[in-house]
Amino acid sequence: MTEIEELSRGRPVAIVGAGLVGSGWAIVYARAGLRVKMFDRDPEITRKAFALIAGQLARLHAHGLVAEDPAAILARITPAATLADAVEGAFYVQESVLERVDVKRQLMIDLDALAGPDLVVGSSTSGIPGSAFALGLGLSARVLIVHPVNPPYLVPVVELVPSPETVPATVAFADALMRAVGQAVVHVRKEVEGFVLNRLQAVLLREAWALVQDGVASCEDIDKTVRDGLGWRWSFMGPFETIDLNAPGGVADYAVRLGPLYQRIADSRRHPQPWDEGLIREVEAQRRERLGRDELEARRAWRDERLMAFAARRNAASDD
Amino acid sequence: MTEIEELSRGRPVAIVGAGLVGSGWAIVYARAGLRVKMFDRDPEITRKAFALIAGQLARLHAHGLVAEDPAAILARITPAATLADAVEGAFYVQESVLERVDVKRQLMIDLDALAGPDLVVGSSTSGIPGSAFALGLGLSARVLIVHPVNPPYLVPVVELVPSPETVPATVAFADALMRAVGQAVVHVRKEVEGFVLNRLQAVLLREAWALVQDGVASCEDIDKTVRDGLGWRWSFMGPFETIDLNAPGGVADYAVRLGPLYQRIADSRRHPQPWDEGLIREVEAQRRERLGRDELEARRAWRDERLMAFAARRNAASDD
DSSP, X not given: OOHXXXXXXXXXXXXXXXXXXXXXXXXXXXXXXXXXXXXXXXXHHHHHHHHHHHHHHHHHHHTTSOOSOHHHHHHTXXXXXXXXXXXXXXXXXXXXXXXXXXXXXXXXHHHHHHOOTTOEEEEOXXXXXXXXXXXXXXXXXXXEEEEEOSSTTTSOEEEEEEOTTOOHHHHHHHHHHHHHTTOEEEEOOSOOTXXXXXXXXXXXXXXXXXXXXXXXXXXXXXXXXXXXXXXXXXXXXXXHHHHHTSSTTOHHHHHHHHHHHHHHHHHTXXXXXXXXXXXXXXXXXXXXXXXXXXXXXXXXXXXXXHHHHHHHHHHXXXXX | OOHHHHXXXXXXXXXXXXXXXXXXXXXXXXXXXXXXXXXXXXHHHHHHHHHHHHHHHHHHHHTTSOOSOHHHHHTTEEEOSSHHHHHTTOSEEEEOOOSOHHHHHHHHHHHHHHOOXXXXXXXXXXXXXXXXXXXXXXXXXXXEEEEEOSSTTTSOEEEEEEOTTOOHHHHHHHHHHHHHTTOXXXXXXXXXXXXXXXXXXXXXXXXXXXXXXXXXXXXXXXXXXXIIIIHHHHTTTOHHHHHHTSSTTOHHHHHHHHHHHHHHHHHTTTOOOOOOHHHHHHHHHHXXXXXXXXXXXXXXXXXXXXXXXXXXXXXXXXXX
């Protein structure tokens, strides 16, 4: 039995809310072999979703990103006439309705009335913590945030955020499901506004906007700085691995060398929090657990190989 | 006559400081067809630089990133025994010495004594503004910051930062030279600490470190959030284009929808500066100049094509 079969035991996923987010999820689940039932209070939105999904599946196939016949994948997705119809027999609900607390709360109440004892509900919200809409119900232990990047069938990262009432088994189940359908799981361990992804985007964007406001650089030049500079490494390494490889002695060395510059930059925008010794030790320890000190050099060679391959691909891409 | 020939008129580039940064620059200039003279006060460093350059050129060739015979490129780079020997006849100096104000100031004084009337000097410093070491000399009008990302022969972005004494003709010359050798130019219009690239990196890193400190996510999960999420789009679009395409009405629409969330995230780290109406208008105007409102939809289709091509390449890369 595959991981997917073990998790689903032949039952479908229900997607509630058939807009852009719900449609993207339908592709992820159906591509992985799962049956998908789609529901939206507005049948016109569901109709549009099927057209969008069919078009995207054809393009994914053309790019070699799905091997299976797109028609076969599409055939696994069916519309549901009512919420009860969608949830009937489902092992998992992907909530993808409007980004409003009252709408999400009402849906949780409705799902609570319909759900069997082992139904798990993942919410696609990009910023509303579960505490705001998922507490105090029989279902609450089995609700968590499962936040995708758009479109999830291309960009794999998914943030999992439990509420204070979510039980660990629910998080473990969602983690296994996401890995089984090919997503990259990030565990957000506390309910912070914006979770991790939007917090990182927020601080970079705010500095970017401030630099424009101060007349330091144009939007295009800032885009170019990221697109032709920072983004290259971040797209296959992330910020910690990037700096870990950018000082002879790894990330702690980097922090000692460049921490003061970053502190001055931060102070000029009035952040607090210096990188103190305890934190440096903590980050260093986490990095060293991923990559031993004696592996740093080999990993830098790996980085350079990736950069070269990436550069070759970008050249090929700009030639066509 | 090519752009390179017009700018150089057959004269070489002098690279002063033959460490990692100087070596990277040597590849950029020699690859573009220019003769390069390398000088370092420590001949052992110059010797090592030649070995590094030879190795890197071979790998660039193997990856199809340089078409010319690596030996022919290498033959255009020659060591110089003294600073005077390096600068003799050069049309441009790429200063790549130690990141210390006193060292850079002394070099500017030495160059001032050696320079002909049209020599331009670009400093590779990643954060020290020209005001700190390049003012009050005959040469000052022809000195500016030309800050690369490491390694510059793979990652194209270069920040140009004039000091208050740099004349516009010097900036125009450096802009033309950088484009001619294949770099992507970013104009930093005011001397701010960290310029643009390191400021953007600094704010993202500081939030990343703070999230680790607060126990919200691990280094690896934060890396994954960027590597498998934010970094994909940033690596070919930059942050402004990304958000411009992420709301139906473009960047101003995005600012109205998500500005409050970002403000709350920012407040939780005590930034100032809300995205006020004037700034929103300014950013919107700059974006609309790059991409008309009626071109947004087509550009989103282009973005999805790039994302698919990128995903296909990443799959190929992780298969090998």
